[in-house]
Amino acid sequence: MLYNVFAHTPPKNNATKWHSLIEHLLQTARRAEIFAASFSMGNTGFVLGALHDLGKINPEFQLYLQDCNEKRKGKSVPHSICSAALLRQLLMRINDSDLELAICIHGHHGGLGEAGLIVTENGILDRWWNHPQNKNLKKMMYDALSYLGMRTPEPLPKDIFRREFSLRMLFSSLVDADFLDTEKHFAAKQARLRDNWVRPADLWPVFRSNQLQMMWRNRWRKLNKIRRRIYNLCLKAGRNKPGMFRLTVPTGGGKTRSAMAFALSHAVNNRTHGFRRIIIAVPYTSIIDQNAQVYRDIFGDNFVLEHHSQVEANESGKQDEKFLRHRLAAENWDYPIIVTTTVQLFESLFANKPSKCRKLHNIAKSIIILDEVQTLPIELLSPTMDVIKTLVDDYGVSVVFSTATQPAFDNTPYLKEFNDQGIKEIVPEPDIYFEKLKRVTYEPVRKYESLEDLALELAEIEKDQVLVVFNTRKQALELHRKLRHYGVEGLYHLSTLLCGAHRKRVLREVFEGLEEGKPVRLISTQVVEAGVDLDFPVVYRAIGPLDRIV
Structure with a gap:
């Protein structure tokens, strides 16, 4: 039944290769399962992938695809609402408290909508399901379930915030899986450039060799001796279990390299945890290229992705393999080291649009370094800390709050969200190093008349x-x-x-x-x-x- 039904028209370079719907649903389901398994929701990911485009079984949608292929102007036929309505019905039989899962399918093209308007009684999906004209399509979708190997989805968390964040993570897993399988059909050569099997722990030997060479060249300098102590403390702290950490290193103490030393040591010492990437978030685009260049000098271009609004385009117009890899990786952050802005990171964490959310699932099992953490807007600290704590508790993330300006986290009411979070100090007694690295004297200068x-x-x-x-x-x-x-x-x-x-x-x-x-x-x-x-x-x-x- 499903083998003569299609999800997409043929690619330009192969006019006879239609994209089978059953193949697309199962491939998307398997990808979404792998993505969601990183936060213990693999079955749910599979179900979302298996059902997301099932509405394309509609004969009217198949005619629409034929029109598109023959360059005729066809009438667009909705398919997401049909698939989402079916999932809602199936969930009502299993666990009607998790009906919100259907919004992931309903919004996998347009974005996550409001569950109260979509999945409730008399909501958008309920009205579609009970409309008489959809009777035949409902039967076709039900009959197709036997081809899909359906599973029982894992329950969503009970806590409201964690529940909503889990939905966002699942939505990200579905959207990325759908994009990737569709890309494989339309642009197979491009899809092959995405394969990335390097993990942070694999990069430790490269970093260690580079660091030892640098320390040897400057071994007699007093400053380098202080930096070496800080570096060794970072390596030691990396032995801790995943969690929240604070790195307070004064200017000149080698904070950029020390933060990376901690992250790689942490990945190596927690191999069974399986950290998948390191994300460095910097508050200003004016300094991000400087940090990215430090890491490129160590690891090369193939392992460092710089992603922000001011990344320079390839002016030559030639899209070589390296350029394409970076452009593709920017879509879903499937790269071992990502240097980005704080805005880019938190936009993804709080967004609802597919393009913004697509990378979200790849933040699971990451080490996040929040550089210049004292610049986080005070009025947004509460929701920021809520999402960070959720990432640490539920998604296997370790977070490093990095700063060179000694914010008084424990002694000010304005940063109370950092208190009682069990944040571990990477460099104990940082005041010692601030005193040793004090290189500046401040002198008031006369007031200039002009x-x-x-x-x-x-x-x-x-x-x-x-x-x-x-x-x-x-x-x-x-x-x-x-x-x-x-x-x-x-x-x-x-x-x-x-x-x-x-x-x-x-x-x-x-x-x-x-x-x-x-x-x-x-x-x-x-x-x-x-x-x-x-x-x-x-x-x-x-x-x-x-x-x-x-």
């Missing part, structure tokens, strides 16, 4: 390498213009007025100038303070928030 006065002082200053940080772009641009008028050498401007590619170019030239001892006068806004690793002998800072100045 920017002209400051410009004259900077033009005549003995030091050729100076950073000036303003609170507004207007002031930064005005000082930059005045210094340019005076013919100052090595003059640069940095702010969000520059596009991502331009900012990268400026930072690259500034880095090179500092390393080579050339004159560098950088006039910037606060964008330079968001974790950008620059080392100037003299810094002028306009009065601003204390956490920005220190």
Whole structure:
């Protein structure tokens, strides 16, 4: 019966290869089962995959596919509502308290809807099921169940928040499984580029070799000895069981590498747990490429995915294999190391659209490093901590709260959500290292009557390498213009007025100038303070928030 029914039209390169509906349903079911098994909901994933497109058995939908294949304008025929209505009926016989599962199928194209409008009595699915004109289609779907090897789905959690999050995870598993099987039909060559069998534990030898070489080259430097102690503490802390951790390392302590050292050690020491990827979430796009480059220098391009709004496109127009792998991996995060923004991460955790949610199931059994955690919006801390705790408790995730600014987590009412969470310190007594790595003295400078006065002082200053940080772009641009008028050498401007590619170019030239001892006068806004690793002998800072100045 199902073998002459189709899910999709033939691909362009093979006009006779129709996509069998039974094949699509079973392949999607098996993929969704594997995805959902990572959080112990494999049977539920299988059921969602097996039923999601069953409504395409409708003869009217089959005529629609024929019209599409023959380039005729056919009338679109809904199929998700039919499949979802059938699942709701089946669940009413097994466990009518889990009817919300049907919203995953109902929204697998348009997005998760409101369960109260969809699965309740007299809701969208109930009305469709009881409509007389759907009688024949209901019988066809029931008859097809014998081909699908149906299973009993695992029950959803009772807690409301965990229940809703579980639905989102299952929705993600279904959507990604559906996308991947459809892609395999329409673009088989592209689908083969997705295979990724590397896990974080496999990358430990690469990182360890690179780290040992770096430490050996700088073995006599005092700073490197401190970094080595922090590194060893990270390796030791990696032996802990999965959970929540805090990494407090001062600027200059090698936080970027130390966080990765912990994550890889944690993966190696918990092999039976099966960590699948490391996700580094950074709050600002202005610094993400810097962090990503550190990891690419260690592991190469094939294991690091940089995913955010300002990732540069391939300007040559040639989509080589590496470019395609990165583009495809950005869709579902099937990569061993992902460097992304905090916004990108939490958008996925709270979203309801298929494209945003698709990667969500791949966060299960990950190690998440939340860098510059003190920048999380205070008003969003409560829901943020709720979802983080759920990831840790139910989805095998370990989370690292990483910072270089010593937030007083335990002593402020504004960060009370971090209290009583059983967060383990990776580096005990971090105050010791803040004292040892204290390299800056703060001196109040006279109040300038105008920017002209400051410009004259900077033009005549003995030091050729100076950073000036303003609170507004207007002031930064005005000082930059005045210094340019005076013919100052090595003059640069940095702010969000520059596009991502331009900012990268400026930072690259500034880095090179500092390393080579050339004159560098950088006039910037606060964008330079968001974790950008620059080392100037003299810094002028306009009065601003204390956490920005220190």
